[in-house]
Amino acid sequence: MAGTDDTKRLPRVDLPADVRLDTLAVREGLPPSQYGENSEALYLTSSFVHPDAATAAARFANEEEAFVYSRFSNPTVTMMERRLAAMEGTEACIASSSGMSAILLLCLGLLKAGDHVICSQSVFGSTIKLLGGELARFGVETSFVSQTDVAAWQAAVRPTTRLLFAETPSNPLTEVCDIAALADVAHRAGALLAVDNCFCSPALQQPVKLGADLIVHSGTKYLDGQGRVLAGAVCGPAHIVNDKLVPLMRSAGMSLSPFNAWVVLKGLETLAIRMAAQSERALGLARWLEAHPAVQRVFHPGLPSHPQHALAMAQQNGCGGAVVSFIVKGEGAELARRNAFHVIDSTRICSITANLGDTKTTITHPASTSHGRLTEAQRLAAGITQGMIRVAAGLDDLDDLKADLARGLDTLTA
Numbered sequence: 001m002a003g004t005d006d007t008k009r010l011p012r013v014d015l016p017a018d019v020r021l022d023t024l025a026v027r028e029g030l031p032p033s034q035y036g037e038n039s040e041a042l043y044l045t046s047s048f049v050h051p052d053a054a055t056a057a058a059r060f061a062n063e064e065e066a067f068v069y070s071r072f073s074n075p076t077v078t079m080m081e082r083r084l085a086a087m088e089g090t091e092a093c094i095a096s097s098s099g100m101s102a103i104l105l106l107c108l109g110l111l112k113a114g115d116h117v118i119c120s121q122s123v124f125g126s127t128i129k130l131l132g133g134e135l136a137r138f139g140v141e142t143s144f145v146s147q148t149d150v151a152a153w154q155a156a157v158r159p160t161t162r163l164l165f166a167e168t169p170s171n172p173l174t175e176v177c178d179i180a181a182l183a184d185v186a187h188r189a190g191a192l193l194a195v196d197n198c199f200c201s202p203a204l205q206q207p208v209k210l211g212a213d214l215i216v217h218s219g220t221k222y223l224d225g226q227g228r229v230l231a232g233a234v235c236g237p238a239h240i241v242n243d244k245l246v247p248l249m250r251s252a253g254m255s256l257s258p259f260n261a262w263v264v265l266k267g268l269e270t271l272a273i274r275m276a277a278q279s280e281r282a283l284g285l286a287r288w289l290e291a292h293p294a295v296q297r298v299f300h301p302g303l304p305s306h307p308q309h310a311l312a313m314a315q316q317n318g319c320g321g322a323v324v325s326f327i328v329k330g331e332g333a334e335l336a337r338r339n340a341f342h343v344i345d346s347t348r349i350c351s352i353t354a355n356l357g358d359t360k361t362t363i364t365h366p367a368s369t370s371h372g373r374l375t376e377a378q379r380l381a382a383g384i385t386q387g388m389i390r391v392a393a394g395l396d397d398l399d400d401l402k403a404d405l406a407r408g409l410d411t412l413t414a
């Protein structure tokens with residue numbers, strides 16, 4: 001933005017250079033206002049007033065860094081962006097109105113007609129629709145490849161490949177992709193690697209340290225963490241985020257409201273302890289489910305039986321994450337579905353909703369909800385069967401959760 005004159009730049013929080021994630025999560029942002037508030041202020045204002053016309057002109061011309069208009073600059077939103085960037089270990093961050101608008105912003109900022117994208121076939125359903133459907137209408141072609149087969153990503157590279165897009169672990173199978181290996185594929189092709197870090201959050205996984213170039217977030221999930229607001233963000237180098245995405249946001253306007261930014265900002269303060277506690281519950285459930293006679297298979301990266309267990313432990317700070325999926329016993333699709341519904345309907349604590357990242361544990365039947373728009377053949381190719389149930393562990397007591405699932409599992413018909 002501005003030149004080297006510090007009086008023409010926004011002030012920074014004065015922190016030692018080597019402070020760690022837990023400290024950044026509660027301290028990074030902007031210095032307090034002249035009133036010295038300890039909790040970050042919520043600036044509910046659409047525009048900002050300038051001392052005189054010349055200063056206004058300098059600010060509109062980006063010669064002086066200052067707040068101008070909340071479509072692209074607001075102090076509460078800036079605090080959230082700086083805090084998330086610090087936690088992800090990136091130079092910059094731009095917040096947006098939802099996770100999907102963050103992905104749209106990234107694509108609009110980096111791609112043009114004729115460009116090619118390689119994307120995991122296991123990413124969030126709306127991401128597949130956006131890349132494979134909407135962006136295809138604008139001449140951007142996407143190849144969808146296996147989540148775990150690096151050779152398939154390599155084989156999909158074309159001279160026009162500009163972006164590789166990954167999400168790990170995947171939903172609901174928790175398949176883990178090798179971020180460092182995909183970064184190598186991208187960089188050898190002269191492309192960028194973007195990672196949707198929604199499932200792990202920076203508390204468990206910092207993709208940039210593994211070679212990824214850009215991070216996208218649905219702040220709606222763990223960053224807020226209590227299921228209150230929609231939010232999104234893109235984190236990455238300043239030359240992309242500040243030079244390409246901020247001007248695009250100014251024109252396109254999928255801006256995050258200051259109120260929603262404030263909710264996420266305060267959510268980030270407890271992110272690491274929530275992720276640890278919720279992941280611990282998910283692993284506890286996974287181990288218990290694996291030993292239950294009515295359960296056929298359990299998917300959680302923290303289990304030694306998980307196909308990418310070692311990679312997940314190395315990549316995710318030794319933690320499997322808070323999502324666990326399992327298949328209930330039952331011969332044939334019809335009985336399997338009836339049994340899965342019985343387990344879900346027998347719960348009295350879990351919330352029956354496809355959302356995740358909440359302190360309230362959620363339970364869902366992927367085949368008929370999040371993946372209900374796929375054909376049965378597409379679902380089976382993706383490994384999502386009628387007997388599958390996904391649980392996103394919240395902060396409910398682990399023994400209460402086991403009892404909640406046991407109610408249905410212990411009363412299944414064979």
Ligand SMILES: *Cc1c(COP(=O)(O)O)cnc(C)c1O
Nearest residue numbers: 098099100124196198218220231
């Ligand atoms: C929910 C989700 C999104 C979309 O986020 P919204 O905030 O709902 O737009 C993107 N990626 C993943 C992995 C998600 O779980």
